[in-house]
Structures are given as structure tokens and as C-alpha cells.
Amino acid sequence: MEATWKKHLRKETLPLPFCPGCGHGILLGAILRAIDASGIDIKDMLFVSGIGCAGWIPSPHIKADTMHVTHGRPIAFATGAKLFNPRLKVMVVSGDGDLASIGGNHLIHAARRDIDMVVVCANNEIYGMTGGQVSPTTGLGVKTTTTLAGNVEPPLDLCRLVEAAGASYVARSTVFHLEHLIGILKKALGHKGFSFIDALSPCPVQYGRRNLYASPAEQLKDLEKRCVPLEKARSMTQEVLKGRIVIGEFVCRGEH
């Protein structure tokens, strides 16, 4: 029997366009499972996405209203749609380059307004579609096509950013921690206010092969190794946490 969440896919758009080993397909599955488990009618949902590989996660694969917009702007488009029709359940799915770099201003202000929408950052720590350039979430020392000797700029912690700006639900997970990821997506969908989910999703083609991962599976395992649950991280020093990814729920305020 087919899993019930698969009915939310437009079958004619399959297979997905993502490279072998890409995490974005897992993330798409997690989003649909969370929607299915929440009992939300997907017909009430609007998915807005920007430019880059992540922009193709909902568009056109999810059988609902989808809006694939210009680079960095999905949150601004979503803001207009949500304000005019508050009955819409709005989810933005886009990448780290889109949401954190070119669209950083919109991310900050939507969080400040605490506008009722879920923003999922499919964070692969690189610009995938354009050929593997450094992004604002690329770690120090990581090799990209624009940092051949290793990245010298410190990465941006998007969860801390939106928390400071006023987001009322903030969490991080990875496509490796599938059940955890589905759990926080579900929680975000049930939350009234601005929800932000930083979803780490590896890019084997642009990131993995330049940083000497033997295979997508190795990269995924390394992602797991880098992760520290928030509860555990609380008792760890900043020194020890350097280069690690803290996963969990950072902010959970107000109505659910």
C-alpha cells in the first residue's frame, strides 16, 4: 500500500530533479509526512519558494498552490498572500543562499512581525544550483568554487538570528534525524506565529566531492557526527561546540 503522504505529490513531476544523494528529497518527504500527520488539508496550503535547488522542493511537486518566485523573495511574497487571505496556511521552503544571503532582510522582518507562516530553510551550506559557491552558512575552512583554499568567513547561525528578530518558534534538525525533523515540522505547522526551521540537508555533488567525502552516505554520517542535541549542548563549552551543529527547539512561545 502506498504511504498516505505520497498522495500530496504530483505524480507527473516525478522523479524528483535532485542529484543522487541530495537531502532535499528526504526533506520533501518529511514536510509531506508532517502535513499528513497534522491532519491539515493541503488544499488550504500555499507553498512559496525562491531560487536554487531548494526552490524546487515544493514547486511543482506538491499538489497544492505553489509559487516559485525570484531569488531571496519568497518570504515577502508569502507575507502579501498571508495578509490578504489569513485562511491560507503558508509555508516557505527555500535554501540558505536564498533565505540567509540575498533574502536576509525579509527573513529578519518577517520574524520581527511574527507573521503566521512556516519558513523551512533547506540548508545545504552551499550554492548548489549555480555550481557550488560559498554561502552564508558554509563552515570555516570548507572548500567551495569561490573559496578554493577554504572559507575564511564565519557562518551565520540562522536560528539565533531569527530568535533575536522575534520569531516565536525556532528549531533545527537534519534530514538524517528524520523523525526529529518531522516532529518539529509538525510542531511548526501547529504553531501560530513565525516558525523557522533550519533543516540541514547535504549536497554531495557541490559540497561533498570538493570536501573529500567518499560517498553521500559518508557525508550524511558526518552530518550526524557534527550534530549535538540542544539538551546536551547546554552543558558544553563554546570551545567544544565550535564547528558542531546544535539541533533541537530553541524557541517555542505562544499558541500551538
Added chain:
Amino acid sequence: MSPKIKNPLPPGNYFFEGNQACAEAAIAAGCRFFAGYPISPSSEIMERLSWRLPEVGGVFIQMEDEIASISAVIGAVWAGARAMTATSGPGLSLMLENIGYAIITETPCVIVDVQRAGPSTGQATRPYDGDIMQVKWGSSGDYQVIALAPWSVQEVYDLTIRAFNLAELYRVPVFVMSDAALAHLREDCRIPEGVDIVGRTKAKGVPHFGTEGPVGVPPMASFGEEEGLIITGSTHDKSGYRKTQDPNIQKDLVDRLNEKVLSNAKEIIQTEEHFLKGAEIVVVAYGLVARAALAAVKEARLGGINVGLLRLKTLWPFPKEEIRALRARRIIVPELNRGQLVREVERVTKVEVVYVNRVDGEVMGPGEILEAIKKQ
């Protein structure tokens, strides 16, 4: 045409500045969403709508920049709104990216451009016809927009309403080209009993991004209508699916986006003729400059010069047939710039074309146009 909607402002004569008339016209035209960012000399439009829209059940938001403003407008339109933003040259520059998005996704919206002296920050409170080419060519690719040029506060009101209707008819962004002087000029503005509103064409299950014929305008659904809308700024087929490699779909889309406007140019273009019959010299003018031009023409005619005025109320699509039809020996084009629309005039006519320009941020008076008329 849908039935007349009740006008929220009681009919009558009002003493409005251009920006106030524009805001009231938007409400009368059924605009129920505005997103904008402060910029002189357009801000009074936003300020007025910030309290007027909630009064009529609409939504107002001041966004973080102009990029976000036009984005929110487009998002709201697809959520079912008639929506508008207002800005000036530098803000328009920021909006151009998503004006391109509105064009390729065929999103009806109204952009009021209260022009000021540029380039860049320029002189923020001085009038200029600085964006005549920016609205036409600023975004990437080939496209058509509609741009209307009012010459009075009354016409700011009338053409803003028309802008909303044209936007719906052709699913295209429509610009209202005001300027710093018209924005703050106070004049009588008659608000009529009600206005004719063109509603959005709906057709369930019909493709929203293509038509059978090559020049048609498809129907448009809104989010939440269970139409499973697939909207993208990438090249797409009639149903909205991205087609980023297919040469035929690219060609058909670009051709239709252009031809749906150009093939309806006759319906869109409005001009006004003054003393054109047998005129040997014709002044072609638009906006506030056309008022100075009319005064100059009248003055010259008193002096026995056979001169007329063709006033362009529509700048884009360009009224080339109307210019071509002029049987004059000389055409004079006065503008508050170093010559923007005049080049379009030159392109379509074989008649001698004379530039009259003012770039010092002052309004143009009849004197300098009269001088050009008198010059043999």
C-alpha cells in the same frame, strides 16, 4: 464589466493634491491591498492608504524595502486582491526585478511612479520625467507594460482607476506616471457616484498561463480555490510547469506576453487632440508639461501660428499610429528630461522632431515651448 461597486468616499468635489487623489482612486477602483516603502515624493499615497484601507476592509503594510513591497503586492494579488504600490525612481529601480516576475506570471497590479529628479537619489522633491524608459525597459527580457500619464489631479484620479481595469483586462503591471509637482499640486477633483470595475476572469480547470490563440489573456484563479496553481518566474507551459529548455515554449510565451498588449494597443491608447486640424507644427506632450504646452499653443495661435497639441495619456504601448498620422512639418516634444519619449517619436515619424528639455528640477513653463514653436 461587473456591477458598479459602492464608492467609499461620498461623491462630490474635493480639493485634493495628486497623491491624495491617487489613494482615493485606488480605493474606488477596488484596491484592497497596498504594500510600500517610504520615498519622496510618493509617501502621501502610502500614508493615506495606511488608514483608508483598514476603513474599507483592506490591508496595508509598510514593508522593509521596495523589493519586498512589490513582492507582497504580487503575493496578495494571487491571494485574490486588487493591489497597488507607489514609489519614485530609486524605489522603482529596486522593484524592477519583480516587475519582471509580474510580467512573466501575468500578475495584474498597479505601480504608481511619482517621478523625481535623478539619477540615483538626485533631487528627491523636484519633478522630472525620469522613468519613461525605466518602466519600459528596466527589467530583463522583452516585454510590454502599460503606462499612463495624467496631467491634472482629476486625471490622477481617473487614470489610477483605469490602471486597475487595464491591469485586470490584460493581466499586466500598469504604471501611473505622476511626478513631484503633480503629487503635491492641489486642484478640484470630482469624485463620481461610482466607477466601472473590470473583474478578474475566472474559469475553473482552465490553464492559467496560456491560451488557445497566440495573443490571448488567460483566466486567473486565486490561492485557496483548489485550482492547484503552479506559479513560476521561469519559462512555463500553459499549466505553469517550468520548461527551461524548450525553445518553442519560450518563444510562444514571450510572443504572447508582448502581443496580448500590442494587439490591443488601439483599446489601450488614449490621446487628446487640441487644434490638430491642419496644424503645421504639432507639440507632442504628456503629463504636467502638456499643460504648459497647451498654454504655449494657444498663445502661438493668437499670434497666427498654425500649431496644435497631441497629448499622450498613454505612453506605453507607445501611440505610434497617432504620431505617424500627424501631417505637420515639425513636431516639438517638450519633456522634463534630456529626451526620452522624444526618441520614440523620432523612430516612428519622418517629420523633423525638435527637443525641448528641462533638467534642472523645475516645472516647464509655456515660455520655453513657445520659443520652440516660434523658431523657424
